Amino acid sequence: MPDSRMHAEHYPGPLHNPPVRSAEVQRSASHAHHPKLQHHFDDMDQQLEASTLGMWVFLVTEIMFFGGLFMAYLMYRWANPTAFQEASAHLNKFWGAVNTIVLIVSSLTMAMAVRSAQTSARPRTQVAWLLATMSFGTAFLGVKVVEYSDKFQHHLVPGPHFQWPGQYPAGAEIFYSLYFCMTGLHAIHMIIGLGLMTVIAIMAGRGKFNGAYYTPVEISGLYWHFVDIVWIFLFPLLYLIGAHYGAGH
Amino acid sequence: MSGHIASPKLYYAVFFALIVGTVLTYLAALVDFGFFNNVVMLAIAFAKASLVILFFMGVRWNSRLTWIVAASGFFFLLIMFAITMSDYMSRGWVPGTLK
Numbered sequence: 001m002p003d004s005r006m007h008a009e010h011y012p013g014p015l016h017n018p019p020v021r022s023a024e025v026q027r028s029a030s031h032a033h034h035p036k037l038q039h040h041f042d043d044m045d046q047q048l049e050a051s052t053l054g055m056w057v058f059l060v061t062e063i064m065f066f067g068g069l070f071m072a073y074l075m076y077r078w079a080n081p082t083a084f085q086e087a088s089a090h091l092n093k094f095w096g097a098v099n100t101i102v103l104i105v106s107s108l109t110m111a112m113a114v115r116s117a118q119t120s121a122r123p124r125t126q127v128a129w130l131l132a133t134m135s136f137g138t139a140f141l142g143v144k145v146v147e148y149s150d151k152f153q154h155h156l157v158p159g160p161h162f163q164w165p166g167q168y169p170a171g172a173e174i175f176y177s178l179y180f181c182m183t184g185l186h187a188i189h190m191i192i193g194l195g196l197m198t199v200i201a202i203m204a205g206r207g208k209f210n211g212a213y214y215t216p217v218e219i220s221g222l223y224w225h226f227v228d229i230v231w232i233f234l235f236p237l238l239y240l241i242g243a244h245y246g247a248g249h
Numbered sequence: 250m251s252g253h254i255a256s257p258k259l260y261y262a263v264f265f266a267l268i269v270g271t272v273l274t275y276l277a278a279l280v281d282f283g284f285f286n287n288v289v290m291l292a293i294a295f296a297k298a299s300l301v302i303l304f305f306m307g308v309r310w311n312s313r314l315t316w317i318v319a320a321s322g323f324f325f326l327l328i329m330f331a332i333t334m335s336d337y338m339s340r341g342w343v344p345g346t347l348k
Binding site: 045048049052053056057059060063064067070071074075078079093097100101104105107108110111112115118119214218221222225226228229232233235236237240241243244 | 257260271278321
């Protein structure tokens with residue numbers, strides 16, 4: 001290729017003494033950058049955008065992770081529509097609704113925790129919002145413990161001791177398998193979220209976050225909200241489909 | 250860092266809308282719409298999820314690239330649901346093929 005050879009001929013070779021430094025380089029050399037800025041990013045904005053994007057890529061894998069279970073739910077419900085209604089009628093709608101509201105409140109306090117870091121609020125304020133988020137998360141898990149132990153007592157846990165008083169024991173067992181898999185995986189995510197928030201609260205207490213740097217709070221917040229979104233779908237699909245079982249079906 | 254800082258009023262408004270959505274889902278489930286109970290509950294759930302994603306997660310103020318990545322998750326989920334169900338639902342349509 002004549003073009004590339006011409007290019008090679010005209011290549012001046014490595015520059016031993018770069019004559020002029022660009023304004024950008026001069027600026028970054030003369031001004032100290034933020035200590036949390038990694039050298040491969042131009043500035044803090046780009047760094048935050050990269051972190052946010054990276055977290056979203058992870059959350060997409062989480063969507064597909066939970067998506068497999070939602071797929072199983074869709075397929076088995078399509079195959080056993082009446083059995084799923086009968087099985088769902090045995091879940092406690094009231095506790096499900098309470099837990100939905102508890103998680104929404106925790107999402108609000110999480111958003112406020114991120115905001116308190118963005119606005120450089122005092123560490124004590126940041127920690128207070130994070131602790132509020134964690135206590136609502138713990139309350140959610142507490143309700144889950146009550147619900148799960150109730151299911152164990154009533155032999156609704158799939159396996160050799162599963163007992164179903166209704167018409168569709170096989171379909172009900174599939175429903176409760178999905179119920180425990182989906183809410184169980186969700187609860188594991190809640191526990192991981194509580195662990196994350198513990199670390200973030202300790203960092204916030206040490207005054208690590210302010211308007212110039214709050215990426216860890218932001219990123220953990222994304223995770224927390226994602227777990228809330230999963231529950232927003234789990235609540236109606238598991239708890240609310242059996243309200244009219246027996247009425248015209 | 251100049252990430253968008255939303256006003257507390259906006260967060261409280263979103264929170265209020267989410268609570269209203271939850272109450273609506275609960276009340277709608279008590280009324281028998283037949284199959285349309287599913288449509289109503291999923292419509293409300295998608296509306297609530299959108300509020301959380303746009304405002305609490307702040308995607309509303311993120312770059313276009315983040316928008317696309319976030320949307321792609323749900324898009325691929327739809328592909329999985331559509332193709333899998335098209336298989337299950339069409340089995341036996343051709344006589345003698347259902348084993």
